[in-house]
Amino acid sequence: MSRVKALYKLLEHYRKEQIIICILIVIDILLTSSVPFLIKDLVNYITSGDNWTSILKLGLLILFITICNAIIQIIKNYRWHLLRFRSINYLRLKMFYHALRKPMSFFDNNNVGGIMAKVLDDVVIVAQHAAIGLPMLFANLFQLIIVISFLFILELKLAVIIFITMPIYYIIFHYLNSRIRETSKLERVNFAKVMKDVQEKLLGVRTIKIFKKEKYMVDKFSKVLDNYLQYVRKTVFLNSCGSGLTIVIMLTLPVIILIYGGFLVYKKEISLGTLIAFYTYLSFLYEPIRNLSDYNLGLQTTLGMCERVLNFLQDDKIEKEGKVKLKEFNSLEFKNVSFQYENGKSVLSNLNFRIDKGDRLAIVGPSGSGKSTILNLIMKLYSPDKGKILVNGIDIREISSDSLYALITLLEQNHFLFEGTIKENITFGEEVDFQRIRKAAMLSKILPLIQSYENGFDHLISDSNLSGGEKQRLCLARSLLKDAQLVLLDEATSSVDPAIEKEIVDNLDKNLEGKTLVAVSHRPQILSICNKVIHLSNGQIIGCYTLKNEKDYEKVYGIVSRTLDQ
Ligand SMILES: Nc1ncnc2c1ncn2[C@@H]1O[C@H](COP(=O)(O)OP(=O)(O)O)[C@@H](O)[C@H]1O
Ligand SMILES: [Mg+2]
Structure with missing residues (x-):
């Protein structure tokens, strides 16, 4: 019973509309079923040779009721079907919102196809039943009761x-x-x-x-x-x-x-009128009987799906939000941090490092060594299994994600672009002064490409019609546009050729005045703009360096580049 309750509670939002529809149903059924009763009298008037005016009066009354009935039916059907679609969209939006709030580990364990089926398909049946299941049950029962009562009254x-x-x-x-x-x-x-x-x-x-x-x-x-x-x-x-x-x-x-x-x-x-009325009422019986015989089966199927939808909506894995609000970035510290993905081997073990405002840290190491994972942890996409991550000395779990993300920008390794204009893709929906957008595009060396399009920044793109390097530079522009205090770059230049890479790195150098940088790379070029280096291998720090001058730089470059894949 509680499962049924939970199903109907899903669309509490539309309770008022459901009640209005039920009222319209009552009026509709009462009007519809009064007609055969009146026809009975009409036929009896005709067969008994009653006077013409009473026949005309009754005939006009029947006509009037039928027209009213049609109007009520139009209103009822309109609201009924609209409610169906509104409920489906309402639930889809709810599912989508929850999908985006799921922890990243959820997406590691579920494929996108399955999630889409839940978001788009399961909800159709669940929403329809939750929205119109009860009004439909009510309508069918009410119709059955009214028609059967009329039949008994008749004969x-x-x-x-x-x-x-x-x-x-x-x-x-x-x-x-x-x-x-x-x-x-x-x-x-x-x-x-x-x-x-x-x-x-x-x-x-x-x-x-x-x-x-x-x-x-x-x-x-x-x-x-x-x-x-x-x-x-x-x-x-x-x-x-x-x-x-x-x-x-x-x-x-x-x-x-x-x-x-x-x-x-x-x-x-009995009179002929009674027989005709009786005959007409019969046709009002089939549909409710058919619908009612299917109601329970429909409910059972829906409950199965509803459980999946509810699980999705009430996933207890949704992270608790921290309360501390950060105003500025001062320091980031990893203290004995260990981590592994749900389905895998240990990825990071006992990591310790610290950076302060203004530092520029390079994290280098071969691919698979855990570099991107470090950034995932800083972004709170996953939580460490052991140890702590502190920002300004506060445990990252206690910091509100919104205030943390306001201070950080991350250029990810996989470059997500959506269907829209170049400008939209760079600004990601933020209202930004055009000169700033242009500057971000220039710093990431994508401006010449944009200018080569007829519509410039208004050129429409999608994920598929750009090369890997072009996507990477567009996403870099997006990251640079955000005026964040802590800049995280994951392989910012891995897909572009060395000449452009050097220019981008130089541009970054100029643009990062007063900011803090954590740059992840499996190539050593990024070292030239950094003052600290962590050398990672198999999730462990195998070297920690400070770069003060050209000599340090060459020495570390030599050590590091030997172990990296070029
Ligand atoms: N979402 C994930 N689920 C399970 N294992 C993962 C996931 N992401 C990365 N890994 C594994 O964790 C290890 C470190 O990955 P990653 O941090 O991406 O390395 P890097 O960025 O240094 O190339 C790799 O062995 C990789 O296969
Ligand atoms: Mg990586």
């Missing part, structure tokens, strides 16, 4: 037939619906495989072209599609049976009622 003898036959229909529908649900679940699982297959092959399109394996891949995909068709065939078959059965039920019961009712009319036990 007890005929109503008894319905009471005997309806449970049989309910059971048949129930069985059929459960089979349809089973097969369509399998169908969905197999469709996911089709999607994955297309995605995988399109991502590898370069390799497929180079090896000229288009036909081979088409054949493989055709097999996946054939497999999928098997499941579709079952679903289609059951759906056809379902609609066939509905037709049989919808046609047989009225005929039985007509035969038996005709007999009662013949014996003058």
Whole structure:
């Protein structure tokens, strides 16, 4: 029961709208079901040869009610469907917000495809049920109760037939619906495989072209599609049976009622009007019975998905926020820090170092030695397993992420660009003076490329239409634009050629006046602008140097470059 409660609580936000829809449903059902009752009187007036004005009056009343009913239905349907889509988007946004707040370790253990399925697909069914499940249950029950009451008021003898036959229909529908649900679940699982297959092959399109394996891949995909068709065939078959059965039920019961009712009319036990009204009411019964027989099954499927959605939303791994707000950066210290990723070997062991405001630290070491991991820890993307990281002497866990990030800028190793203009990609949504944007582009040596585009900074880019070096320089411009006190660079120049690298390093040197720098590199060039060096190997510090003059620099350059991959 608490699971059902949790499901319906998800969209508490829309409770008022749900109530309005329920009120509209009540009006709609009352109006709809009053019509056959009035038609009964109309037919009786006609057959008993009543006067023309009462026939006209009643006819006009029926017409008026029908028009009102249509208007109410339009309003109800509009609000009903709008609520469905609003709820889906509401939940999607909530999921996306939570996805972005997850700790990085979550993304190490879950693939993006799975997360996207949760964010975009699971929520559709959950949101629909949470939003309109209750109004729908209410509408169907209410309609059933009202129609059955009218049937009993009209004629007890005929109503008894319905009471005997309806449970049989309910059971048949129930069985059929459960089979349809089973097969369509399998169908969905197999469709996911089709999607994955297309995605995988399109991502590898370069390799497929180079090896000229288009036909081979088409054949493989055709097999996946054939497999999928098997499941579709079952679903289609059951759906056809379902609609066939509905037709049989919808046609047989009225005929039985007509035969038996005709007999009662013949014996003058009921009027023709009653029989016609009864006949019309029957058609109002099928839909609620069908929907109600499916309600519980739908609820069970939804609850399964809802649990996944709730787990996602209530993930207790979301980091607690620190309270201390930093105003400026003074020092950074690693004290006996050890760390390993959830699924891996030890990456950093017992790391100790300290830098103060104005220092420029180079962390060098071969790839895989743990350099980027150090930056991940400074950015609070992961927490150390042992030891402490202190900023201005305060444990980083107690510092609010917002105030920490306001002081730091990081150029990452993987260069994330999104679809938008160059300007948007550099500013990342911040309002910044254009001259500053231009300067950041100039420092990172990307300005000539931007100027070569017809629209300059307004040129549209996406992740795929730039070279590795160009992406890197654009991301460097983004990092430099942020006027941060602590600049972290992860392989800032690894994808550009040595001549440009030297210019960028020189530009950085000029631009970092008064700032603190931590630069990670597997190439030794960055040493030229640093005053401290940590040499890392297999997650341990194997050398710590201070660079005061040209001689120190050459000595350390010599030691370090021997162990690095060039
Ligand atoms: N997200 C991750 N999950 C598991 N292992 C990781 C992850 N990121 C890096 N590693 C592993 O940690 C080690 C150090 O990686 P990293 O800090 O990126 O090295 P570097 O930046 O020096 O090349 C490597 O062995 C790498 O495979
Ligand atoms: Mg790295």
